[in-house]
Amino acid sequence: MTRRFFAALSGFLAALCVxxxxxxxxxxxxxxxxxxxxxMFLRHAPAEETGxxxxxxPDMAAMITGYxxxxxxxxxxxxxxxxxxxxxxxxxxxxQHMADCRALFVLERQVMLLSLCGxxxxxxxxxxxxxxxxxxxxxxxxxxxxLLAVAALGVWGCVDFTxxxxxxxxxxxxxxxxMLNPATDLLIRLMPQSFFIHYAAVIxxxxxxxxxxxxxxxxxxxxxxxxxxxxxx
Numbered sequence: 715m716t717r718r719f720f721a722a723l724s725g726f727l728a729a730l731c732v733x734x735x736x737x738x739x740x741x742x743x744x745x746x747x748x749x750x751x752x753x754m755f756l757r758h759a760p761a762e763e764t765g766x767x768x769x770x771x772p773d774m775a776a777m778i779t780g781y782x783x784x785x786x787x788x789x790x791x792x793x794x795x796x797x798x799x800x801x802x803x804x805x806x807x808x809x810q811h812m813a814d815c816r817a818l819f820v821l822e823r824q825v826m827l828l829s830l831c832g833x834x835x836x837x838x839x840x841x842x843x844x845x846x847x848x849x850x851x852x853x854x855x856x857x858x859x860x861l862l863a864v865a866a867l868g869v870w871g872c873v874d875f876t877x878x879x880x881x882x883x884x885x886x887x888x889x890x891x892x893m894l895n896p897a898t899d900l901l902i903r904l905m906p907q908s909f910f911i912h913y914a915a916v917i918x919x920x921x922x923x924x925x926x927x928x929x930x931x932x933x934x935x936x937x938x939x940x941x942x943x944x945x946x947x
Contacts (some may be wrong), residue, residue, distance in 0.1 A: 729856025
């Protein structure tokens with residue numbers, strides 16, 4: 715009984731670790747992928763709205779993703795005028811907001827490392843407990859709850875993405891620097907709401923698919939171990 719309880723609890727916690735690991739990996743990959751960001755700019759931020767030539771988009775995306783990954787030290791992009799004068803494109807408050815965003819990516823990498831370590835430790839514990847069915851039930855419970863939460867967020871996003879977007883920013887930032895003006899601020903013209911909707915859809919679909927796959931693997935492993943090892947109910 716005690717082993718089954720701890721196996722179920724470990725399975726539940728493992729599901730949470732898998733959830734956080736998948737999400738952090740997706741955020742890292744999408745947020746620091748220059749090629750993906752370039753395509754997002756081309757699709758959601760046409761040159762006639764940003765005032766930036768499309769040929770500059772790859773370099774702009776490389777600067778932004780490099781800054782978020784920590785490979786670029788300063789968030790700024792400069793265009794040379796016809797008179798040879800350099801024109802920086804981002805205001806101080808846009809730079810400060812992106813510094814806040816980079817801090818979130820630092821936190822995301824810490825979550826990635828902690829969730830990976832937790833998953834390794836829990837996997838070792840489950841191997842010692844040898845209660846595959848109980849572990850699978852615990853994992854299924856954890857993964858199922860997370861999938862329900864993801865589905866709820868998806869429905870909310872489809873019905874009122876603006877409300878979800880505003881809540882995320884109010885929870886993530888302790889200042890109003892994210893409230894930019896498209897008339898004066900390039901950052902919001904490069905990343906309008908449709909830009910974030912597309913990113914959220916990509917991450918949400920991949921996250922949900924990854925959770926479903928991990929749930930299927932866990933259930934199969936639990937069944938296989940119970941059959942081949944003659945596990946007691």
